[in-house]
Amino acid sequence: MTTVPDAGLTLTGPHDTLDSALDACHSEIAEIAPPLLDACTEQTDDLLADLFEDREGTPGAGLTDEEDRTALREYIATQLSESWFPELNGRGSELGLNWTAFKTAVQRYTECLYLRAFDAYGIATEAFTTIERCRTKAERLFDDIETRLQRDQPDTMTESEDPLQSLFEDAAECVTDAKHRLADAKTAVRRVHAYYAIGEAYQTEFEFEPTDFSYVALTDDPDWFLQDLRHQRDRLDTRVDWLQTDFTNLQQR
Numbered sequence: 001m002t003t004v005p006d007a008g009l010t011l012t013g014p015h016d017t018l019d020s021a022l023d024a025c026h027s028e029i030a031e032i033a034p035p036l037l038d039a040c041t042e043q044t045d046d047l048l049a050d051l052f053e054d055r056e057g058t059p060g061a062g063l064t065d066e067e068d069r070t071a072l073r074e075y076i077a078t079q080l081s082e083s084w085f086p087e088l089n090g091r092g093s094e095l096g097l098n099w100t101a102f103k104t105a106v107q108r109y110t111e112c113l114y115l116r117a118f119d120a121y122g123i124a125t126e127a128f129t130t131i132e133r134c135r136t137k138a139e140r141l142f143d144d145i146e147t148r149l150q151r152d153q154p155d156t157m158t159e160s161e162d163p164l165q166s167l168f169e170d171a172a173e174c175v176t177d178a179k180h181r182l183a184d185a186k187t188a189v190r191r192v193h194a195y196y197a198i199g200e201a202y203q204t205e206f207e208f209e210p211t212d213f214s215y216v217a218l219t220d221d222p223d224w225f226l227q228d229l230r231h232q233r234d235r236l237d238t239r240v241d242w243l244q245t246d247f248t249n250l251q252q253r
Helices: 018-032 034-053 066-083 085-094 099-149 164-205 222-251
Strands: none
Touching: 018 034, 018 099, 034 066, 034 085, 034 099, 034 164, 066 085, 066 164, 066 222, 085 099, 099 164, 099 222, 164 222
């Protein structure tokens, strides 16, 4: 069995034990059958490409609501059960693995999938936090700019004040940073959903017990965590739009 990191894993961090957990999973698979790790990883990457490139209109790719999440989960489960799991079983036979060794290797890979989902969750929430900081700083700069613009001579300043142009440049940087981080967050949210759905499909197909992955905290209440990610993404998407609108209005003053 893979050794659970001594420090444990939590949704709020630290995440420094994640790499060691993944390394342990990879090492155990490599001891049994390295080709299985390569084959499973390749198949997962292909499914992720479907989602991010929206090949042939992947069901639920937009992840706008719970219906989308269900559609994506069902799509992934169908793709794996119809075109991958039979092939995976065949590869295990070709490698001469007995059922115990084969199932152990697949269980370790399933654990990798949940860990990847967990990692993406951390990336998304860290991006959300950064966006909030950008928003707070930008709004403070907007207030300073507004105050300066209301003066009879907005270009004048006291010794303790930054030039108006500098304020605009700093505000523009905050808005740009928020938009870039929002793009990162959106990508991470989709990765969380995809990795979790793939892991779920493996767990169901090979009848692994949920307790096998209990130290990955996302398994405590995945529906709530996945829904909360989408809500945070949508809320910050709106707020970043507001930031851009407010900044554009200031520029036009």
